[in-house]
């Protein structure tokens with residue numbers, strides 16, 4: 734059997750198990766999703782949003798990209814964000830990075846990786862904002878991991894810079910935004926930064942005609 738065929742087989746087993754537990758399971762989910770959370774995480778295969786948070790299908794709306802970035806020209810991210818905030822009306826957005834992130838590591842050296850350079854540039858900008866602190870850390874792994882935390886913090890702030898979030902904060906007093914970092918070594922998520930709905934940001938980024 735090919736490896737991908739095993740996935741289809743596992744899927745059949747999973748579906749029949751669910752049906753046995755609850756014959757209405759799929760019918761009910763097919764009609765409605767009302768997730769309370771939007772998850773913006775890294776594409777890394779070791780950080781599956783549902784599994785590490787014990788959430789079920791229907792509970793988390795998920796967007797993943799390399800190094801859990803919130804890039805204000807990324808139509809994919811912005812479309813997910815707008816739908817999650819304006820239609821699903823999620824109460825919480827979680828930006829979840831992870832220690833040892835390959836994307837962050839790649840952004841901190843000077844190799845030319847080709848097309849992904851353009852994506853990593855956004856992480857290099859975070860490095861530049863926090864250069865003094867990051868460069869003062871001698872150990873390479875500790876330095877990378879601090880950058881992972883700072884990157885999550887910056888991405889939370891990037892969300893707050895969007896008109897989508899500012900408009901929702903003004904009209905709905907939601908969502909709250911959380912910056913978390915997952916540790917691959919023990920499976921524990923560490924909350925590191927938070928912005929409650931309505932938090933004021935640098936006035937340079939605040940819109941006054943929402």
Ligand code: CO
Pocket residue numbers: 775776777799800831833834835836837
């Ligand atoms: Co990663």
